[in-house]
Structures are given as C-alpha cells and as structure tokens.
Amino acid sequence: MAHAHSHEHGHDHEHQDDPYVVDWEEATPRLAVAAGADAPWYASVAATLVTPADRITADVGCGGAGMAAALAAAMTEGRVLAVDGDSGVLEAAQERLAAEALARVAIEFVLDDLGGDLSAVRAATGGRGADVVWASASVHHAGDQQRAVDTLAGLLAPGGRLALAEGGLPLRCLPWEVGVGEPGLEIRLDAAQDMWFTRMRRQLPDAVPMPYGWPAALRRAGLTGVRTATWLFEAPTPLTPADRTRVVAEFGHRVERLKETGLLAADDVAAWTRLLDEGDPAWLGHRDDLQRLTARSVHIGQSEG
Numbered sequence: 001m002a003h004a005h006s007h008e009h010g011h012d013h014e015h016q017d018d019p020y021v022v023d024w025e026e027a028t029p030r031l032a033v034a035a036g037a038d039a040p041w042y043a044s045v046a047a048t049l050v051t052p053a054d055r056i057t058a059d060v061g062c063g064g065a066g067m068a069a070a071l072a073a074a075m076t077e078g079r080v081l082a083v084d085g086d087s088g089v090l091e092a093a094q095e096r097l098a099a100e101a102l103a104r105v106a107i108e109f110v111l112d113d114l115g116g117d118l119s120a121v122r123a124a125t126g127g128r129g130a131d132v133v134w135a136s137a138s139v140h141h142a143g144d145q146q147r148a149v150d151t152l153a154g155l156l157a158p159g160g161r162l163a164l165a166e167g168g169l170p171l172r173c174l175p176w177e178v179g180v181g182e183p184g185l186e187i188r189l190d191a192a193q194d195m196w197f198t199r200m201r202r203q204l205p206d207a208v209p210m211p212y213g214w215p216a217a218l219r220r221a222g223l224t225g226v227r228t229a230t231w232l233f234e235a236p237t238p239l240t241p242a243d244r245t246r247v248v249a250e251f252g253h254r255v256e257r258l259k260e261t262g263l264l265a266a267d268d269v270a271a272w273t274r275l276l277d278e279g280d281p282a283w284l285g286h287r288d289d290l291q292r293l294t295a296r297s298v299h300i301g302q303s304e305g
Contacts, residue, residue, distance in 0.1 A: 019260040020200045028064075028092045030253070035064025035096070037246065041231060042070035045134075045298060048229065049163055050074040054131035058083055058121060060152060061114060061138025065093035065107070071132065072105040079106050081124050085113030114138055114148050115205070121155055129157030129303075136165035140197075143206035146217055153221035158305025162223060166214050168230060169295040173247050180282045181271025189272075192263040193254060199261075214299040223301025235292035247292055248284045252276050 035042075050057065050071060055078035059068040068082035082097075084090045094109050112120040114135070122129070133155050142148035153162050170190050177183040201207055210217065218226045235243045255272045258264045264272070274282045284290065 019257055020196065020203055028089055031064040031089065031092070033064075033246075035066030035069075035093075038066050039070070041233070041296070042067045043073065044231065045163070045165075046070040046074040049132050049134070049161055049300070051131070052076055054078060056081070056125050056128065056130045056157070057132040058125075058130045058134065058155065060112075060118070060121065060133060060135045060155075061085070061141075062093055063089060063136075065097055067134050067136060068093070068107050069097055069100060071134065072107055075105045077104055079108055081108050081110050081121060081130070083110045083112050083118075083121050085111070085115070087111055114142050114151070118151050118155060125155070125157075129160055130155050131157055131160045133160065133162045134165070135163070139164060140166060140201070141204070143204040144208050145210045146208075146220060149214075149217045150221045153218070153223055153301070153303065156303040158303060160303045162218065162221075162301050162303075164214050164218070164299045165296060166299065168297045171250070171292070171294040173251070173290055173292055174284075175289055178275065178282075178287075180274050181267060185268060185271055185275075188268055189251075189254060189258070189264070192258050192261075195263050196258060196261060214297075215301075218299055218301035221301070223303060226299070226301040228297055228299050230295050230297045232295050233293065237291050238288045239290050239292060243292055244285060244287075244290055247290050248276065251284065 046067065054075055057071040057075065057078070058081040059065060059071060060083045062068050062082040062084050065082045068080050072080045082090070082093060084093065090109050090111055097107060108124060110120055110124050112118050133152050135152055139145050139148045139152070149162075149164070152164075156162060172186065174186045176187075178185060215226045215228060239247065251272070255264070255269075255276060259269055274280045275284045277283055278285065
C-alpha cells in the first residue's frame with residue numbers, strides 16, 4: 001500500500017463492485033507514474049532520514065517503490081526492503097526498478113501486509129531491525145491505525161527512525177470560478193472525497209477510530225523526538241503540457257470514483273463532465289490558468305537506544 005486520502009501518491013483505486021474498496025493491482029499504472037513524478041521529493045526526504053551508518057531501510061506499502069529507490073540512492077551500503085501487501089503491485093515495482101542502476105545498495109522485495117504483524121519484514125532484517133522505516137499513505141488503509149504504527153515502530157533497530165507521510169494540504173489546481181457550474185467546484189470535490197475517505201475507513205476490517213494526530217500516534221508507539229516536516233509543492237505556471245495532462249488525469253480519476261458513490265451533486269457531475277471532455281470548449285486541457293499546489297507532511301519518531 002502506498003498519500004493522504006487525496007492524491008496520486010496513495011493507493012486509492014476503487015474496486016469495480018464497491019467504490020469504497022481499494023483495488024491495489026488496478027492502481028498499479030498510476031502508482032508507477034506517481035513514483036516517477038515524485039522522485040525529487042523522495043530524494044529530498046531520503047536525504048533527511050538516512051545517515052551514513054544506516055544499513056537496512058524499509059519502504060512499507062511501497063507502491064511504485066519510488067521511496068525504495070531514493071533510500072537506496074541515499075545509502076552508502078546495505079539493503080533496502082520494498083514491502084507491499086499486493087503481489088501484483090510488488091511485481092510491477094520490481095520490473096520498474098530493474099531498469100534502474102542503483103550503485104552499492106540492493107533492493108529486496110518483500111510480500112507482507114500492514115494489516116498483519118509484518119513478520120516477513122522483520123525476518124528480512126535478520127532480526128536486527130531497520131534503521132529507517134518509511135510508510136507513505138499506507139497506515140490510513142489499516143483498520144486499526146495505532147496498531148499499525150505500533151507494528152511499524154516494532155521493526156526499528158535501536159535508534160531507528162519511523163517516518164509516516166500522512167496529511168498535508170489538499171491539492172489546489174483550479175480558480176474558484178471556472179465558468180462552468182457553480183463557483184467552488186474544486187472545494188466541493190474535496191468535500192465529497194473526504195466523505196468517501198470516511199466511508200472507506202468505516203468499512204475496513206477491524207476499523208477503530210483514531211481521534212488524535214500522527215505525532216501523538218508515534219509517541220503512543222513509544223517513539224521519542226517526534227517532529228513533523230512539511231514539503232511545499234508548486235509547479236511553475238503556466239503549467240507544462242506534461243503537468244497540465246497530469247492535473248486533468250488526476251481530476252478524471254477522482255471524479256470517476258466519486259460519480260459512483262452519489263457523493264457529488266448532479267450539477268457538479270455535469271460541470272466536471274464538460275471540464276473533462278476533450279471535445280468540449282470548456283475542457284481543462286485548454287486552460288492556461290491551471291496550477292498545481294499542495295503540501296505533504298512527514299511525521300518522524302525515533303526508537304530508544
């Protein structure tokens with residue numbers, strides 16, 4: 001499993017029969033695109049997490065394994081464990097990274113699910129634990145999020161760091177008024193998506209509330225020195241053709257999912273249908289005022305020793 005409940009850097013593709021059930025394997029192509037697009041961010045974060053003494057790191061819920069590659073590039077020697085609970089996702093990540101020349105450090109692929117005890121990951125560390133454990137937008141797919149954080153913290157070697165990429169600020173791409181539908185279209189899309197996320201979580205197996213934030217969850221897991229770092233992402237405007245295409249594709253995915261739930265008002269669905277229709281004069285791809293602005297937070301705690 002791999003971003004907050006809003007963007008492309010999370011596993012959030014719906015199941016064909018139930019829009020609140022995530023089908024990770026169907027999301028594989030998007031995960032690969034996101035891993036490539038987010039490579040500079042992964043490199044930046046890995047540089048703040050990895051020390052010269054680190055020998056084992058893990059990307060749990062690796063998706064396209066973008067962070068696994070960044071961890072490998074940041075290490076001087078040792079091993080990286082790329083972990084995912086879906087074999088199809090893991091195989092695709094392995095194929096994707098096979099073409100990359102990663103000096104010094106081997107990436108090992110481990111099939112294990114955050115919903116369990118991650119015993120396969122612990123075994124892969126040889127019992128010594130990991131110096132860095134990274135989990136991006138995967139913990140919020142566990143029914144019991146605190147238990148998942150506890151399990152991740154239990155993978156750490158003495159002095160190891162657990163980093164959770166969860167939350168931040170919603171993606172902003174559109175002007176408040178776009179000339180189609182009522183103003184505030186993007187804000188209402190976010191609100192509908194938040195309701196989707198609430199319902200998705202409620203029907204997870206063993207779902208329990210976690211009425212506190214990620215730093216508190218890290219402290220409850222026994223970690224110290226807890227801190228949060230946030231990265232701002234702002235694509236230069238006017239957007240490049242590639243960024244514009246990415247924005248339109250992201251909106252298309254989000255709207256398609258939410259249309260199946262009835263969470264979007266009919267008037268908004270009609271407006272989005274026009275905005276996403278390449279043959280319509282209102283198509284978003286024609287606009288020169290699109291932006292891509294968001295922020296991602298990483299919460300970090302350290303084990304004793």
